[in-house]
Amino acid sequence: MPAYWLLKSEPDAFSWDELVSRGAKGESWDGVRNYQARNNMRAMKVGDLGFFYHSNEGKNVVGICRIIALAHPEAKDETGKWECVDVAAVAPVPNPVTLEAIKANPKLDGMVLVNNSRLSVQPVSADEWKEVCRMGGVEQRKLKV
DNA sequence: GCCAACGTTGGC
């Protein structure tokens, strides 16, 4: 049973399309400079799934990605404090789920995205995962490894 | 562009 996560990125900095273009090689999720977010990354396992959320522009869940490498030190980080996981795109969300729609759904009022919008790497419960997938038109069986 | 919320820094 994989765990679920939500990863935020400003599309100007790194967009879903860019992750898709990396293919199976994926990309290091670097640049995280927040301890809570780092601890969440440390808790990730290979095969866990995550929503890819566009902040600022779009403000919606646009894709599903998979964790392909455990947390490891950031090569460029000289302090040695910060780590990143590697992620690869799995599938787009056919109908991107907006923050507005998430806020409007009572089933999702416990989501970290709603209550702690600044945290860039967040856990997502299995129920929340299912509900957002349903709203986005994601067929879950297609996400199986 | 503004500002609220949050995290970090640094003086004491």
Next chain:
DNA sequence: GCCAACGTTGGC
């Protein structure tokens, strides 16, 4: 160790 000042994020 407290807390004021500051910086950053991200929704609006």
